Amino acid sequence: MTVLLSDQRTVQSAEDVVAIRQAVRQRAVELGFSLVDQTKIVTAASELARNTVQYGGGGRVTIDAVENFGRRGIRLTFEDDGPGIPNIELAMKDGYTTGGGLGLGLSGARRLSNDFSIQSAPGKGTRVTITRWR
Ligand SMILES: Nc1ncnc2c1ncn2[C@@H]1O[C@H](COP(=O)(O)OP(=O)(O)OP(=O)(O)O)[C@@H](O)[C@H]1O
Numbered sequence: 634m635t636v637l638l639s640d641q642r643t644v645q646s647a648e649d650v651v652a653i654r655q656a657v658r659q660r661a662v663e664l665g666f667s668l669v670d671q672t673k674i675v676t677a678a679s680e681l682a683r684n685t686v687q688y689g690g691g692g693r694v695t696i697d698a699v700e701n702f703g704r705r706g707i708r709l710t711f712e713d714d715g716p717g718i719p720n721i722e723l724a725m726k727d728g729y730t731t732g733g734g735l736g737l738g739l740s741g742a743r744r745l746s747n748d749f750s751i752q753s754a755p756g757k758g759t760r761v762t763i764t765r766w767r
């Protein structure tokens with residue numbers, strides 16, 4: 634996989650979440666994503682950014698335009714140095730929340746992506762990487 638363009642941003646506030654949504658949308662447009670696919674990756678980005686702010690205590694996102702065997706896509710890596718997730722399988726379940734949310738953010742982001750991976754452990758922070766291919 635080749636990284637064509639890479640952009641790193643801070644994820645600390647609600648304003649940052651809005652800016653990340655816009656940056657991901659712009660990247661998706663540049664890569665020729667359909668409107669439906671733009672919305673999928675933007676929605677997934679939004680959920681992961683909100684989690685980074687709300688549970689991770691803030692962090693950063695890397696927005697990459699990538700290419701693999703001629704296919705282009707967007708890869709997003711959200712990282713924080715927050716408390717981490719003790720039980721990832723449980724956190725991935727629809728409806729599981731520790732913050733009074735709907736518990737649909739992580740599971741939704743996985744459904745909206747083509748590739749999804751999460752690394753997290755108590756005291757070690759959280760990293761979520763998703764890719765959506767055109
Ligand atoms: N970056 C993170 N750091 C620590 N815990 C996290 C992080 N992201 C998610 N979690 C944990 O995983 C749970 C599930 O996250 P998810 O996004 O699916 O639901 P939610 O944020 O609680 O609600 P919703 O996103 O639907 O408003 C959270 O309630 C939280 O306990």
Ligand SMILES: [Mg+2]
Binds near residue numbers: 680738
């Ligand atoms: Mg959430």
